[in-house]
Amino acid sequence: MDLHILDHRLRVTCINKNGLEMYTHPLIKLIFLRHRTRCKFFSLTETPENYTVVLDEDGFKELPPSQHLQVERSTWLPLNVVSSSNTSSSSQVVGVTKIAKSVIAPLAEQHVSVFMLSTYQTDFILVREKDLSVVVHTLAEEFNLYREVEGEFVPVRSQGLSDGLQKNGREVPHSTVHPVLIPKNQFCVMSLDPDTLPGVATTLIDALFYSNSPKEDGSPANDLECIKFFSFSLIDGYVSLVMDTEAQRQFPVDLLFTSSSGELWKMVRIGGQPLGFDECGIVAQISRPLADSDISAYYISTFSFDHALVSLSLCHMKQTAS
Amino acid sequence: MDLHILDHRLRVTCINKNGLEMYTHPLIKLIFLRHRTRCKFFSLTETPENYTVVLDEDGFKELPPSQHLQVERSTWLPLNVVSSSNTSSSSQVVGVTKIAKSVIAPLAEQHVSVFMLSTYQTDFILVREKDLSVVVHTLAEEFNLYREVEGEFVPVRSQGLSDGLQKNGREVPHSTVHPVLIPKNQFCVMSLDPDTLPGVATTLIDALFYSNSPKEDGSPANDLECIKFFSFSLIDGYVSLVMDTEAQRQFPVDLLFTSSSGELWKMVRIGGQPLGFDECGIVAQISRPLADSDISAYYISTFSFDHALVSLSLCHMKQTAS
Numbered sequence: 001m002d003l004h005i006l007d008h009r010l011r012v013t014c015i016n017k018n019g020l021e022m023y024t025h026p027l028i029k030l031i032f033l034r035h036r037t038r039c040k041f042f043s044l045t046e047t048p049e050n051y052t053v054v055l056d057e058d059g060f061k062e063l064p065p066s067q068h069l070q071v072e073r074s075t076w077l078p079l080n081v082v083s084s085s086n087t088s089s090s091s092q093v094v095g096v097t098k099i100a101k102s103v104i105a106p107l108a109e110q111h112v113s114v115f116m117l118s119t120y121q122t123d124f125i126l127v128r129e130k131d132l133s134v135v136v137h138t139l140a141e142e143f144n145l146y147r148e149v150e151g152e153f154v155p156v157r158s159q160g161l162s163d164g165l166q167k168n169g170r171e172v173p174h175s176t177v178h179p180v181l182i183p184k185n186q187f188c189v190m191s192l193d194p195d196t197l198p199g200v201a202t203t204l205i206d207a208l209f210y211s212n213s214p215k216e217d218g219s220p221a222n223d224l225e226c227i228k229f230f231s232f233s234l235i236d237g238y239v240s241l242v243m244d245t246e247a248q249r250q251f252p253v254d255l256l257f258t259s260s261s262g263e264l265w266k267m268v269r270i271g272g273q274p275l276g277f278d279e280c281g282i283v284a285q286i287s288r289p290l291a292d293s294d295i296s297a298y299y300i301s302t303f304s305f306d307h308a309l310v311s312l313s314l315c316h317m318k319q320t321a322s
Numbered sequence: 323m324d325l326h327i328l329d330h331r332l333r334v335t336c337i338n339k340n341g342l343e344m345y346t347h348p349l350i351k352l353i354f355l356r357h358r359t360r361c362k363f364f365s366l367t368e369t370p371e372n373y374t375v376v377l378d379e380d381g382f383k384e385l386p387p388s389q390h391l392q393v394e395r396s397t398w399l400p401l402n403v404v405s406s407s408n409t410s411s412s413s414q415v416v417g418v419t420k421i422a423k424s425v426i427a428p429l430a431e432q433h434v435s436v437f438m439l440s441t442y443q444t445d446f447i448l449v450r451e452k453d454l455s456v457v458v459h460t461l462a463e464e465f466n467l468y469r470e471v472e473g474e475f476v477p478v479r480s481q482g483l484s485d486g487l488q489k490n491g492r493e494v495p496h497s498t499v500h501p502v503l504i505p506k507n508q509f510c511v512m513s514l515d516p517d518t519l520p521g522v523a524t525t526l527i528d529a530l531f532y533s534n535s536p537k538e539d540g541s542p543a544n545d546l547e548c549i550k551f552f553s554f555s556l557i558d559g560y561v562s563l564v565m566d567t568e569a570q571r572q573f574p575v576d577l578l579f580t581s582s583s584g585e586l587w588k589m590v591r592i593g594g595q596p597l598g599f600d601e602c603g604i605v606a607q608i609s610r611p612l613a614d615s616d617i618s619a620y621y622i623s624t625f626s627f628d629h630a631l632v633s634l635s636l637c638h639m640k641q642t643a644s
Contacts (some may be wrong), residue, residue: 001370020347021344021347021348022343022344022347024347024350025342025343025344025346025347025531026343028346028350028527028531032524032527033524033527033528033532036528036532047518104443120605152498198521198524198525199520199521201520201523201527202354202355202519202520202523203520203522205350205354205355205523206354206355209347210355210358290406293435
């Protein structure tokens with residue numbers, strides 16, 4: 001299999017709920033007005049706590065600094081596994097489950113923090129730029145590694161790093177067991193043709209920027225057992241959307257598409273307290289048992305918590321895989 | 323003819339060019355998300371100086387106070403002339419020209435300041451609420467007056483106001499002669515079905531909120547002899563747009579419509595210095611000679627300057643009128 005180190009230098013940021021209004025102008029530009037920005041990697045995820053925005057340096061410079069914006073200090077690089085056609089895997093699973101054993105587990109063993117961003121199209125594994133040599137060394141056995149340079153994929157060779165592995169011999173600490181939350185709502189993972197983005201602009205703007213303001217028509221407040229989670233990404237021209245079935249009903253049925261099975265996903269939110277960016281192995285903890293059972297799962301990290309989306313159609317997937 | 327005093331209590335406000343970003347959130351709500359607001363009268367006009375926003379009290383409360391927002395302190399009421407079917411006028415002129423002699427001139431004689439807002443559908447004459455009794459007394463001879471109360475139009479009788487006319491006998495001051503500017507660009511006055519507003523959302527958002535930011539594709543800067551002027555209004559469910567032909571080219575041709583003649587308009591901007599809100603008679607000065615010659619004209623007041631839009635197809639209009 002091939003592993004691509006993509007040519008995006010990313011920042012992971014967080015906008016307070018109270019601060020969204022003042023970031024509406026740059027965010028709408030980044031989402032809808034591609035001719036006005038060079039940003040090629042943009043992801044916005046609303047959770048009950050805040051808005052996580054992951055974007056490349058061209059996008060980042062659109063966000064004015066303020067007390068409402070937190071910025072993780074590292075530069076992150078997105079990795080992407082490309083299945084070769086001659087892959088021997090017979091599994092039909094999608095999402096992070098596919099890469100749990102080949103990527104996630106080995107990086108966790110090397111204490112490399114990862115920030116996961118599953119999309120409709122693929123799964124991005126974000127690693128810190130400073131960890132790149134460890135990443136390359138760790139994954140070089142399993143993958144052919146290529147680094148994207150000005151649109152071309154150039155093979156990468158692992159350089160001598162005998163003293164770099166295992167973080168200079170530090171012992172792997174015990175993994176923390178984090179509490180999980182399983183909200184009631186069900187989610188769908190969708191896409192749309194980027195050329196039809198204008199057709200859902202007002203609906204998408206409403207969902208992203210106004211869904212917390214009270215409706216004048218007196219709709220009831222959200223069920224407290226449901227969680228607010230809405231994710232939009234526009235990466236290299238591909239749009240991906242994750243939303244619950246209630247939000248989905250606001251969108252025109254003819255523009256958004258999902259996989260042919262149209263399946264729904266159940267969320268597992270990881271972390272009772274914000275997780276931070278330095279703990280390693282959380283994705284591995286979650287994805288290993290899913291991989292063992294061939295259960296499809298998407299995985300979306302945010303500034304405060306991690307979110308696994310687990311297929312509801314487990315039986316269907318098991319049958320397909322067998 | 324009937325004159326309606328509409329049931330909107332309006333504020334006239336102005337947003338600095340630098341302050342637009344922080345007002346993007348409420349303005350997009352007022353323009354595109356009607357289900358989230360009770361605002362029924364909204365107008366936004368960009369000029370080279372600033373953004374003039376005229377809106378009712380439900381809309382006004384959406385605008386957070388800041389140093390970027392100026393608010394004229396009065397409450398204004400919109401008047402609207404409704405042509406009866408048995409009108410004797412044979413004139414085909416549109417816009418402010420129609421009401422120059424019957425409304426504009428008499429109010430100017432009584433020193434009543436007016437703020438004009440022509441739209442595709444009609445012309446709103448905004449007067450200060452405190453001037454209403456003078457307005458009613460002045461126009462009662464020429465018009466049947468009705469005041470809108472909860473959707474019903476109730477006849478209004480002029481009350482004894484012998485001491486109110488001529489502003490208690492004050493002498494009419496000499497009118498100031500203001501310099502005018504006639505920019506090179508040509509304008510169109512258009513409308514669209516409000517249900518199709520989502521279809522032009524990204525184009526309209528781009529024009530309203532991003533047209534001052536440099537394009538990444540290296541388009542040239544605006545010609546200095548052309549003026550930036552873009553007006554959007556959504557009043558009682560009717561949309562009106564005024565923009566120059568260059569801006570018009572960005573919009574899909576199938577959604578916007580204009581009058582059958584598809585005519586273009588030349589702008590006359592009145593005022594070398596900001597006009598303020600207390601001088602009377604400016605609209606009268608401009609509209610009287612146009613009315614004498616049956617020349618159609620729209621008229622849009624903004625926070626700093628007044629703008630008359632004069633039909634380019636004078637010959638056509640003269641022929642129609644004869």
